[in-house]
Amino acid sequence: MGSLTFEGLGKSYGEVEVVRDVSLTIAEGEFVSLLGPSGCGKTTILRMVAGLVEPSRGRILIGRDDVTTLPPNKRGLGLVFQSYALFPHMTVFENVAFGLRRRKVAGAELDKRVKEALGMVRLGTFGERYPRQLSGGQQQRVAIARALAPHPRVLLFDEPLSNLDAQLRDEMQIELKRLQRNLGITTLFVTHDQGEALSMSDRVGVMAKGVMQQFAAPEDIYHRPATGFVASFIGKPNRLSGSVAMREGAGGRLAVGGVAIPAARIDQPAGAKVDIVIRQEAVAIRSGIPRPGEVAGEVVLRSFSGARVQYVVRLAEGVEIVAETASHGPEAALAIGAPVGLAIDPAAVFAMPPEGAKP
Amino acid sequence: MMSRRQGLLLIAPLLLVLAGFFLVPVLMLLPTSFGVYEPGTGLIKGAWSLKNYSQIVSDDYYREVIWRTLGLGFSVTLICLLLSYPLAYLIARGPERWRVPLILLVIFPMLLNLVVRSFGWIALLANRGLINNLLMQLGVIGAPVKLLFNFVGLFIGLTHIYLPFMVLMLVAAIRNVPRDVESAAATLGSSRAHVFMAVTLPLSAPGILAGSILVFVLTISALVTPRMLGGPTYQVMATLIYDWPSGSALSFALTFMAVAIIWLSSRLTKRWAGMA
Numbered sequence: 001m002g003s004l005t006f007e008g009l010g011k012s013y014g015e016v017e018v019v020r021d022v023s024l025t026i027a028e029g030e031f032v033s034l035l036g037p038s039g040c041g042k043t044t045i046l047r048m049v050a051g052l053v054e055p056s057r058g059r060i061l062i063g064r065d066d067v068t069t070l071p072p073n074k075r076g077l078g079l080v081f082q083s084y085a086l087f088p089h090m091t092v093f094e095n096v097a098f099g100l101r102r103r104k105v106a107g108a109e110l111d112k113r114v115k116e117a118l119g120m121v122r123l124g125t126f127g128e129r130y131p132r133q134l135s136g137g138q139q140q141r142v143a144i145a146r147a148l149a150p151h152p153r154v155l156l157f158d159e160p161l162s163n164l165d166a167q168l169r170d171e172m173q174i175e176l177k178r179l180q181r182n183l184g185i186t187t188l189f190v191t192h193d194q195g196e197a198l199s200m201s202d203r204v205g206v207m208a209k210g211v212m213q214q215f216a217a218p219e220d221i222y223h224r225p226a227t228g229f230v231a232s233f234i235g236k237p238n239r240l241s242g243s244v245a246m247r248e249g250a251g252g253r254l255a256v257g258g259v260a261i262p263a264a265r266i267d268q269p270a271g272a273k274v275d276i277v278i279r280q281e282a283v284a285i286r287s288g289i290p291r292p293g294e295v296a297g298e299v300v301l302r303s304f305s306g307a308r309v310q311y312v313v314r315l316a317e318g319v320e321i322v323a324e325t326a327s328h329g330p331e332a333a334l335a336i337g338a339p340v341g342l343a344i345d346p347a348a349v350f351a352m353p354p355e356g357a358k359p
Numbered sequence: 360m361m362s363r364r365q366g367l368l369l370i371a372p373l374l375l376v377l378a379g380f381f382l383v384p385v386l387m388l389l390p391t392s393f394g395v396y397e398p399g400t401g402l403i404k405g406a407w408s409l410k411n412y413s414q415i416v417s418d419d420y421y422r423e424v425i426w427r428t429l430g431l432g433f434s435v436t437l438i439c440l441l442l443s444y445p446l447a448y449l450i451a452r453g454p455e456r457w458r459v460p461l462i463l464l465v466i467f468p469m470l471l472n473l474v475v476r477s478f479g480w481i482a483l484l485a486n487r488g489l490i491n492n493l494l495m496q497l498g499v500i501g502a503p504v505k506l507l508f509n510f511v512g513l514f515i516g517l518t519h520i521y522l523p524f525m526v527l528m529l530v531a532a533i534r535n536v537p538r539d540v541e542s543a544a545a546t547l548g549s550s551r552a553h554v555f556m557a558v559t560l561p562l563s564a565p566g567i568l569a570g571s572i573l574v575f576v577l578t579i580s581a582l583v584t585p586r587m588l589g590g591p592t593y594q595v596m597a598t599l600i601y602d603w604p605s606g607s608a609l610s611f612a613l614t615f616m617a618v619a620i621i622w623l624s625s626r627l628t629k630r631w632a633g634m635a
Contacts, residue, residue, distance in 0.1 A: 050542070050546050051545070051546070052542050052545070052546075071545070071550075071551075072542070072545040072546045073545050073546070073547075073548045073549055073550055075546070077546055078546070079542070079543065079546040081539045081542075081543060083537065083539045085537065085539035085540045085542065085543040086540070086543075087540060087543075087544070087557075087558060088540075088562070089561050089562060089632050098544065098547050098549075098557075099547035099548055102547055102548030102549060102553075103548060143543075146543075146547070147546075147547075150547065150548070
């Protein structure tokens with residue numbers, strides 16, 4: 001076991017900087033996710049930790065040991081791949097035993113520890129099968145057992161659930177989280193799925209273009225995004241462009257076309273052009289004539305997705321915004337063309353410099 | 360789902376071509392292989408005998424040629440495998456920009472006609488050839504070393520000619536080994552050498568098998584190169600075929616041995632690589 005520390009970690013391929021100056025510490029037993037769109041550098045960080053990619057700058061420490069230049073086989077890590085990467089020519093038992101044999105575990109002890117690892121992922125009776133005889137979910141569980149069996153100091157996951165179907169993914173999320181809690185292994189989990197990152201992690205690092213945008217608890221990431229990127233990447237955003245109409249304390253009012261939208265926090269001066277992000281789930285819809293403080297609009301599209309209903313609402317001057325409501329709520333069956341009032345939570349409105357401008 | 364009938368219909372054209380152009384001609388040789396050939400007169404009508412087959416197993420000369428052919432097949436296959444694997448590994452896993460030039464280099468000899476290449480080896484390996492002259496002038500040897508019209512000559516010539524087949528097969532096989540699986544072994548504690556032995560090598564077994572079968576079959580059935588580099592006296596099975604009846608019998612024996620060895624080697628490989 002051990003903590004995991006990055007000190008000024010960076011990676012460049014020629015002129016392209018794919019990871020820029022990342023420094024953070026993952027405490028012992030902590031579950032941390034790296035979240036970001038593809039190409040943001042999160043997988044490169046994971047591969048640098050595993051020793052599969054050599055850092056261009058900075059250091060990686062496990063506990064107090066500097067492992068920056070160690071080859072992967074000397075790092076004592078467990079890595080679970082998106083592709084599972086099982087050994088197709090070995091049985092499930094031999095797959096799980098692989099890392100133990102490398103550590104000179106043999107005989108009854110080997111047998112015991114392989115069974116123990118397979119038991120943890122509820123595949124106790126599958127030892128004699130070959131990977132190709134298992135379903136995707138079972139293969140992924142073998143990969144997890146294989147990584148766990150040698151008792152690694154740190155567990156690394158590279159998008160381990162993205163090849164599974166939605167239902168299985170939810171199940172595995174819970175199972176993985178429980179397993180990690182019980183074993184108390186320091187875990188670094190790389191994903192592009194915000195639901196996965198937010199629900200499983202103690203802390204989440206959101207990355208874009210090689211830069212760590214914010215490293216904080218899931219609640220902070222969601223409610224208090226540090227940068228415009230985090231605000232627009234997390235949740236289901238409405239993206240609009242407008243300007244700052246008025247400043248008042250930390251917040252003020254934004255203008256989109258002729259529509260005024262209150263915001264709890266604005267960093268730009270009055271008059272500045274801004275991109276605006278409004279979370280769909282923070283826009284409450286109510287049929288009828290808008291009350292004071294609500295924005296008037298008209299339903300142009302309704303889409304039902306099970307637990308929730310989304311409405312596309314046209315505001316004044318053609319501005320469109322998506323609002324959500326519970327599908328069993330009173331506003332779940334509004335007709336196209338119905339007049340509505342939108343109550344927008346000012347805390348869920350984020351203003352940021354326009355796209356293309358320097359942050 | 361496709362029915363069995365539809366499947367059969369789809370492969371019917373290929374089956375017909377294979378049957379019509381390979382199976383039928385080979386089977387047509389079967390009666391001929393029991394025929395009797397009289398030097399000077401030719402095929403004797405109505406006569407038949409088992410002599411063509413019995414001489415293959417009983418005649419010392421035939422036996423020697425069969426062992427020689429098989430020995431040549433095994434040694435050429437083995438040396439091709441040993442020489443090709445490092446090169447194929449470099450092509451498959453080395454720098455991207457080297458890949459195309461290296462593959463072109465491997466294919467390049469195949470652009471030259473077989474006969475021309477064999478003549479090239481005669482010029483190099485003859486008693487008064489380039490290699491012997493060079494070695495004698497350097498004082499390494501006093502008299503020419505016999506490199507032609509014997510096992511050495513055939514071994515060198517055939518290896519050179521069939522090496523590209525092995526390399527190309529192995530490149531495809533090694534590129535098929537997933538990098539993640541190798542990385543997984545490394546993170547589990549395997550050194551680079553152990554990753555190669557435990558993962559890369561067994562997972563490239565299908566290519567090793569395919570390449571070996573190809574080179575082996577091509578070697579034991581080669582005609583032009585053994586004829587030229589073996590001369591009139593150093594014969595292999597293919598060059599021994601000269602009249603219809605005994606030639607047909609030899610062809611059958613050759614086919615039978617090739618099929619038996621392919622079957623055996625694929626079984627062994629599958630067991631080794633855990634694909635059985």
